[in-house]
Amino acid sequence: MKTKLFICLLAFSISSCNYLDHDESDFLEKEAVFSSFKYTSNFLTNIYSYVPAAFGTIGDDAMRSAACDEAIFVDNLSPVHSFNNGAWSAINTLDDKWDYFKGIRAVNMFLKETEGQEFEDLKHNEDYNDIMAQFKYYPYEARFLRAYFYFELAKRYGDIPLITTLLTEEEANLQKRTPFETIIQFIADECDAIAPHLPISYKELIKSETGRATRGAAMALKSRALLYAASPLFNPNNDIEKWKSAAKAAADVIDNAWDFGYMPLPDLWSLWNNNYTNNNELIFGVMQREDNWFERVNFPIGIEGGGSTGHCPTENLVEAYEMQESGLPVIPNAGYEHADPNYDPQNPYEGRDPRMYELVAQNGAWWVYDQQVECWYGGRSGKPQKNATVTGYYLRKYVDGSTSLKSEFVTSKRHVWNIMRYSEVLLNFAEAMMEAYGDPHYKEGYPISANEAVKIIRERTHVDMPGYPDNLTTEEFKAKLRNERRVELSFEDHRFWDIRRWKIADQTTDIYGVDITKNEDGSFNYQKVLVEKRIFKDCMYLYPIPQSEIYINPGLGQNPGW
Template sequence: MNRKKHKILTFVFLIFLGLSSCQKGFLDQVPDDRLTIEQVFKRLQPSEEYLANVYSYIKDESYITNNAPWIGLSDEGDVTYDRPGYLTFLMNLGNWNPASGYYDNYYTDYYKGIRSATTYINNIGGNPQLDANKIVIRKAEARFVRAYLYFMLLRTWGPVTILSEDLIPGDLNPGDPLLTLPRNSYDECVDYIVNELDMASQDLPLHFTTQENLDYGRATKMACLALKSRVLLYAASPLFNGNTEYSGFRNLDGKNLISQQYDAQKWEKAAKAAKDIINMDILSLYKKNSGGTFSPLISYRDVFLDAWNGEWVFARILNNLSGYERALTPRLANGFCSTGPTQQMVDAYFMANGLKPITGYNSDGSPIINAASGYTETGFSTVQGVANTSNMYANREPRFYASVNYNNAPWINTSEGVKIIQTYNTGESGPAGSWDHSRTSYFGRKNVSPGSNPKTGVYDKRPYIMMRYAEILLNYIEALNEYDKDNTDILKYLNMIRERAGIPQYGQGANALPIPANQNAMREAIRAERRVELAFEHHRYFDTRRWKIAEQTDGGPMYGMNILENPPAFYKRVVFETRVFRKSFYFFPIPQTEINKNANMVQNPFW
């Protein structure tokens, strides 16, 4: 069902709550002006604005060129720029350390948001202008946001400090025990987040369809359950589940911060969390027809564009999708074409027959081509209606055409006629004469509306989707395969993803493919599907780390086409960057300023 209701969340994200603090520790204490806080929570509008500010600490990660580094730091993509403000280039070369200050504001902002959420929870109950039922719901919303922010810390910095429910006084001296709290273990953080989400889910509306329209974008029970699924999947993964490489990762009192014992039940918990959502039978994979017939390409493209459809779980109303779209627009339409998939990511997309085009790489980086797939890197044909297009881009799966711009691809906005993208050296989006180009020769198309055109200043304003049902299905089958490998649900839901994608399924349907032969083969099939289905949604960076494969995927040569040449020399795989990935990079370093302020704060491993 398409619930295309472009409703705007009514509360405004104000800086009203600068909340002056003594700044005597990493906690950023409670505001000194308690009278002001008391006044805030006695009135309706200021208290609503306060909660809006709490929500605002959930980062807007739609602006990928600098606000969200996850694509540019993973093997799925690259951000072109190597100038101040664009940090992924330096980080990929290994040029960072705990004192660099890279994304330290994320660390401090998340804690500010956590503190603000706690302030709200502890004070909103006395508001005489909110009815009792609304107070219960509002508290649950703040609890969800607080859990979300803790998870954002956890996924980036590993185990962190869980703060007390009691607000810390604003007049403490440096070195006070309340300002020098040690880190909690990873499992303790997970237990806390899950418990908070369970508590919040009891008091929230089930789904946005059960909310008032103007409340779209607020927390729901479904959002709590979806986040719980993600948290438990991460916790079950190799980086955190019995990782003996972190045996020395301890607090000063000797407490292990990463579990040293593998626990298969963690996978079971993760699978159950996802299955609980599936069993509710509320969400569904979005499908859309074109000309009266189901269209996999339009379905996958428009799941991000048709707001509040049946696949959506949680979205951010206020966002910078216009900046995102301009970053992924060719120069012919006044775009920057500045964030591009790597050749490795392009290779990951399946062929139309459902097979992988590339099965691996030789020692010199050349691809091992799967002959059965029909893929070839020679010759030209007509692709997407454009003649003389390289056969590398022919007969690929629909998700490829919905997600990737390549040389000779038609630009999706046709308001000024059909325009052809050129990413070779002297092409309209090539490097000659401008730093606005893709170093890989590719740039993204996913989540870019055909109705947007930066050249004319027209953008398709819509919410930015942060959680959707496809992830839940992939979470479920990944976890299920690890502890109940013969469960038929694994194949059922894997095929459900592929059926919507418009490619042959494993063991059933037209042109069925052989079912993965064993648990390892199924694991690789699930990971390959997840890589493509969730591409450019900020999952890949964290997936390769939690799987403990980032040393293989994110270090070494990264490939693209030869953008310094024109065709035919352009069509050659070349290294655009040789990346450095050290074992320490599995986590961001705790900011050195926090280490200096807190004698009990230990640094992340290998930094």
């Protein structure tokens, strides 16, 4: 009997099919699938659907930001809290992405079955040349997705099986784990091989689409993969050549930034949600259908048509945003400069880095429905109300405040999740350069220096933060640079991984918020308070291999400590 295969006609944002399942009543013959351009295109679209947005990655609603020092998720029943209280294991897994191997298998099948395909039955169609112009990119897009899936697996589990051919189930269940370094080299080599064959953009092509893999996406993935490989978690002996390789990979993107359209950086207000069409620095992302789910989860309680609070940004993160005029920190233990003496802890939100106001809705901010956010004790969105913010802040980034949840007028908005954007590449470059050369102004053989890369980000329109002072020591510059990454990429699914690859997660377990009380004269008192003390063990730098997979294939073994 001929093999039959189910083709999911799905948008990018919904769940993937299990291609290992078979049902004679619902499946198409494999030969019919890959001889049809329509079904072949849909098959690739389904592979894209394995790429997740970070909205609701843990359980139904929580982001990984709530599993690090960026946020607390207000729903105590959410599984994300198991990350923080140590109640996860190889049996009780969280964020289990072993299923990426299904996406990898789909890619391997796609590459095998489409090799040499010319869709003979369409040769006499008027649009045949247009079809083949689209199809020529498909194998390279599929290889990009496979490389992306491998990176997502490797950063979680370390050593993993490397499978590049279509295996039987029996063969797959006998695979051994391949060293992390080999996986990263595979990713880098794949990115080098496919980048020249991918378009810079799809905007001017026959079928313009957002969200497909581009040349810049392949190059940026290589930059990220090599940065992780050079980091302390995976480079314990601090091999400087790995940092140089990471710097070179990021520099290759920077060299092409103007040609690829990533520069000049858009202004700060054009980065999120309904302004995605103006976000030219977006390299790779997931566009989600119009809905209001993220707003329902994260809108403040206490307002008409309010939400359920969701993610509460921490005081740890808010404190990381510097004073705009001086560029100085607001805390004395920042590790790079003394605290700004003009910072007033009883007027804490005045004169701060403008990026902070895009991150949080703080007490007194005018936001949803043009109402003022009241985070103080007794305020409409403050304690002691059920589900009120536990940190004194509400999440604003990615949350579209123009959405209406009022029963008489409910609206929806489109959201775009940034997976890669140019500012990350600049920060990758600056970090790798500092670790490789230790000089913020070194640029011999490179397009810019680490210091210049940071200036591009801080001088963005509507950010206008001062550059780094020249008198910082190497270690102070590195500390300030890590802080830059923290504030620029907040809630973009970097911090959770950064504190692991830097091996500092054990230093981030004290989670702070602010208690706010209102005085009779209308002023407020702000008191920093410890809200949560989390658990972190060394074994948690990597995920456990799911025990269910080890039962199937004992040869996988388990990561240390699990």
